[in-house]
Structures are given as C-alpha cells and as structure tokens.
Amino acid sequence: xxxxxxxxxxxxxxxxxxxxxxxxEMSTGFFYNSSQGSIQPALKKLLQNGHVTFSEEHQGAxxxxxxxxxxxxxxxxxxWADEAISLEKPxxxxxxxxxxxxxxxxxxKLEMIEEYLHEIKIVIATMKTMEQISLEQIKNSKxxxxxxxxxxxxxxxxxxxxYYIFLNEWYEKYLRQLKNDN
Amino acid sequence: xxxxxxxxxxxxxxxxxxxxxxxxEMSTGFFYNSSQGSIQPALKKLLQNGHVTFSEEHQGAxxxxxxxxxxxxxxxxxxWADEAISLEKPxxxxxxxxxxxxxxxxxxKLEMIEEYLHEIKIVIATMKTMEQISLEQIKNSKxxxxxxxxxxxxxxxxxxxxYYIFLNEWYEKYLRQLKNDN
DNA sequence: ACTTGCATGTAAGTCGTTACATGATTGT
DNA sequence: ACAATCATGTAACGACTTACATGCAAGT
Numbered sequence: 001x002x003x004x005x006x007x008x009x010x011x012x013x014x015x016x017x018x019x020x021x022x023x024x025e026m027s028t029g030f031f032y033n034s035s036q037g038s039i040q041p042a043l044k045k046l047l048q049n050g051h052v053t054f055s056e057e058h059q060g061a062x063x064x065x066x067x068x069x070x071x072x073x074x075x076x077x078x079x080w081a082d083e084a085i086s087l088e089k090p091x092x093x094x095x096x097x098x099x100x101x102x103x104x105x106x107x108x109k110l111e112m113i114e115e116y117l118h119e120i121k122i123v124i125a126t127m128k129t130m131e132q133i134s135l136e137q138i139k140n141s142k143x144x145x146x147x148x149x150x151x152x153x154x155x156x157x158x159x160x161x162x163y164y165i166f167l168n169e170w171y172e173k174y175l176r177q178l179k180n181d182n
Numbered sequence: 183x184x185x186x187x188x189x190x191x192x193x194x195x196x197x198x199x200x201x202x203x204x205x206x207e208m209s210t211g212f213f214y215n216s217s218q219g220s221i222q223p224a225l226k227k228l229l230q231n232g233h234v235t236f237s238e239e240h241q242g243a244x245x246x247x248x249x250x251x252x253x254x255x256x257x258x259x260x261x262w263a264d265e266a267i268s269l270e271k272p273x274x275x276x277x278x279x280x281x282x283x284x285x286x287x288x289x290x291k292l293e294m295i296e297e298y299l300h301e302i303k304i305v306i307a308t309m310k311t312m313e314q315i316s317l318e319q320i321k322n323s324k325x326x327x328x329x330x331x332x333x334x335x336x337x338x339x340x341x342x343x344x345y346y347i348f349l350n351e352w353y354e355k356y357l358r359q360l361k362n363d364n
Numbered sequence: 365a366c367t368t369g370c371a372t373g374t375a376a377g378t379c380g381t382t383a384c385a386t387g388a389t390t391g392t
Numbered sequence: 393a394c395a396a397t398c399a400t401g402t403a404a405c406g407a408c409t410t411a412c413a414t415g416c417a418a419g420t
Contacts, residue, residue: 001275001278001407002407002408003407004278004282005278008278008281008282008285011282011285016370016371016372017371017372017373018369018370018371018372019370022370027281028277028278028281030271031271031272031273031274031277031278032271032273032277032278033271034408034409035408035409035410036371036372036373037373037374037375037408037409037410037411037412038407038408038409040372040373040374041373041374041407041408042407042408059416059417060416060417061415061416061417062370062371062415062416062417063371063372064370064371064372065371065372077282077285078285078286081279081282081283081285081286082286082290084294084297084298085275085276085279085294085295085297085298086275086276086301087276087298087301087302087305088274088275088276089212089213089214089215090213090272090342090345091213091214091273092213092270093183093267093268093270094267094268094269094270095210095213095214095338095341095342096183096186096187096190096210096213096214097263097267098334098337098338098341099190099209099210099334099335099338100186100190100193100259100263100334101263101334102328102330102331102333102334102335103190103193103259103260103263104260104263104264108264112266112267113267115266115267116266116267116269119268119269120269123269146284148284149284151284151363152280152281152282152283152284153281153284155280155356156277156280156281159277159280159352159356160272160277162348162352163272163348166344166345166348170341170344174337174341181333183379184379184380185379198398198399198400199399199400199401200397200398200399200400201398204398216380216381217380217381217382218399218400218401219380219381219382219383219384219401219402219403220379220380220381222400222401222402223379223380223401223402224379224380241388241389242388242389243387243388243389244387244388244389244398244399245399245400246398246399246400247399247400
C-alpha cells in the first residue's frame with residue numbers, strides 16, 4: 001500500500017523522501033501514514049524495481065535526493081488503480097475490547113467509552129478544519145487545478161469525517177443502552 | 183492483538199490450537215481472523231511468557247495439545263482489557279484507491295464501486311444470518327449463560343453490521359453523486 | 365545561542381501472511 | 393476407498409514500527 005501511495009504522490013510531482021513524508025501526513029494521513037523509517041526502504045525497493053529514479057539537488061553543503069516516477073512506475077500504479085476494490089475487515093482493536101468487555105467492570109467500561117468518544121470528537125473537529133482549509137485553498141488558487149483530482153481527494157476526506165461521525169453516533173447509542181440496562 | 187484474542191478465548195475454556203482457530207473464525211472472525219500458521223508461534227510465545235500452559239490428551243495414536251490460560255495470563259489479559267481504548271485510523275485500501283481515483287477512467291470507477299457494493303451487500307446478508315443463529319442458540323440453550331458475555335458479543339456483531347450498512351450507504355450515495363455530475 | 369525544521373539513513377524488532385509439509389480420524 | 397475435517401507445525405517472506413544516528417539550514 002505504502003509503495004502505491006508513494007507512486008501516487010510522485011505522479012503529482014517530484015519529491016524528496018522528506019517531502020513524501022510531509023505530503024502523506026497532509027493528504028492520506030488520516031487513514032494511512034507511514035513513518036519516515038519505512039519510506040526510506042520503500043524508495044530503495046522502488047529504485048531497484050525501476051519504478052522511480054532520483055536526481056541530486058545541491059544546496060550548499062547539503063545534497064537533496066529528488067525522486068521521480070518512471071514510465072514503468074506509472075504503468076504499475078495505473079494497473080493497481082484499475083484493479084477491483086477488495087473489501088477488507090474493520091481490523092479495529094476497539095472491537096476486540098468491546099467483544100471481551102464482559103471482563104471489565106461496568107463503571108470502567110462506561111468511562112472507557114466516554115474517553116473514546118472524546119477522542120473521536122477531537123478528530124471530527126480537526127477534520128472539519130482540514131476540509132475548510134482545503135476548500136479555501138481551492139477558492140484562492142489562480143491555477144487551473146485538476147478538477148477530478150480535487151473531487152476524489154475531497155470525497156476521501158468526506159468519507160473520513162462521515163466514518164468518525166458514524167463511530168461517534170454508534171458509541172453514543174451504545175453508551176445510552178448500557179446506562180439504561182443498569 | 184492476536185495474543186489477546188487467544189487469551190480471551192481461553193478464558194472461555196481450554197482449547198487446542200485448532201479449536202482456537204475455529205473459535206476465532208466464528209466469533210471475532212468478521213473483524214479479526216488469524217491464520218493457523220500465525221496462531222502456532224503466538225502460542226509458543228505465550229508458553230514462554232507463562233501466560234498459557236498445555237496438557238496432552240491422548241486419543242489413540244493422536245496427541246492433542248490442550249491449552250489453558252494461567253493466572254499470569256489472566257492478569258495480563260484483564261490489565262489489557264482495562265486500558266483505555268485507542269482510536270485507530272481506518273487503514274482501508276479502498277480509501278487509498280478512492281483518493282487516487284482521478285487516475286482511473288470514470289466508467290471503470292463506477293464499475294469498481296458497483297462491484298464493491300455487491301461485496302458489501304453479501305457481507306451484510308451473511309452477518310444477518312449469523313446474528314439469527316446466535317439469537318436462536320441463546321433461546322434454545324438450557325444452560326445459564328453469562329448474560330454480560332452474550333451482550334458484549336452481540337454488540338460487537340451489531341457494530342459489524344452497522345459498519346457495513348454505513349459503508350453501503352456511503353458508497354451508494356457517492357455513486358449517485360458521480361453519476362449526476364456527469 | 366538555540367530551537368525548529370529540513371534531510372537521509374540504519375538496525376532491531378513486531379506482527380503478521382501464504383505456502384508448504386505431515387499425518388490421524390471420521391463419515392459416507 | 394476417499395473425502396472432509398481434525399490436528400500440529402515450519403519456512404520464507406512482507407510490511408511495517410520505534411529508536412537510533414547524523415548533520416545542515418533558517419529564524420528568533
């Protein structure tokens with residue numbers, strides 16, 4: 001997945017490993033974020049496969065490696081993007097805890113869910129801010145931006161917000177149920 | 183996570199590695215399912231930590247290893263269950279594809295989402311059947327079952343269904359939007 | 365002077381996966 | 393007889409993570 005994201009980000013323009021990390025944080029970050037220590041070996045592998053190349057930019061004493069996607073990398077990426085979307089399990093540790101929550105005292109369980117809900121609300125607020133910033137940037141941009149690109153990326157952000165809103169509503173309902181039961 | 187699920191399942195009763203796998207499939211299976219080849223080394227580690235022990239059951243030529251949770255294992259598990267629930271990112275490859283879907287032709291994109299929706303609907307139907315079976319089993323059971331246990335496990339199943347219903351509704355709405363846009 | 369940000373990389377470890385390899389038991 | 397299911401295990405690999413290690417550049 002990581003390698004596909006790297007290729008996708010390089011399709012938008014050449015980047016250093018540092019830029020890739022920063023870009024990831026601000027774009028796919030809310031659902032997929034790699035550590036810098038894992039981007040490095042991923043780039044190494046992409047170089048070996050011939051999916052990316054790099055050129056060196058000299059800035060005084062510092063040498064910056066700027067990576068670019070190759071024709072083969074582009075082909076690989078487009079093939080992946082065209083493949084069917086596979087339905088994955090919601091591998092969420094929160095569900096494992098809920099499943100075994102009969103081994104937790106009720107008061108503690110309620111407390112845990114309330115803390116969890118608090119975290120969810122923070123994320124929702126953050127994402128709303130992110131969306132506002134994105135929309136502003138698009139409005140203020142004089143460049144002719146790729147419309148389809150903006151749309152798909154905003155849709156993903158929208159999914160993120162809706163997902164956390166779903167979580168919020170679900171756990172709030174569950175909390176009410178637990179309280180009424182006892 | 184895997185080790186915690188194994189401990190949790192062993193709290194319900196002693197099991198062989200095979201039984202653990204089967205139990206996992208039918209209980210946490212829809213959100214977390216380990217391969218048999220990964221349960222084996224996990225048990226090895228739990229043995230080394232002293233979190234489980236095993237006894238051998240001889241059935242003719244076959245020797246069955248029955249694992250049981252220890253006092254230390256129980257302590258470890260309860261401590262984990264009591265810890266705050268951490269909010270995880272929805273690490274879903276489908277989102278990565280959506281994010282970069284501007285590189286896919288619109289017709290193919292619509293087709294992919296339709297196929298994805300089809301898979302989601304199958305899962306929802308399967309889970310509804312699973313829920314019915316669970317409810318029947320509870321009704322027909324003469325045993326005094328642990329009420330709290332049943333409740334938390336059904337709640338998890340309910341979360342699963344609601345999650346897939348959310349996915350279904352979200353992608354259906356997105357599909358309508360894409361169609362109206364063009 | 366000092367902190368923050370830019371910049372690249374390695375090492376060790378975690379947590380899993382798929383595929384392989386083997387064999388006993390039970391039901392049809 | 394044979395298929396399905398019970399039963400245990402290894403080997404090779406994948407896809408990361410955290411922590412470490414280093415050093416330049418820019419702003420306050």
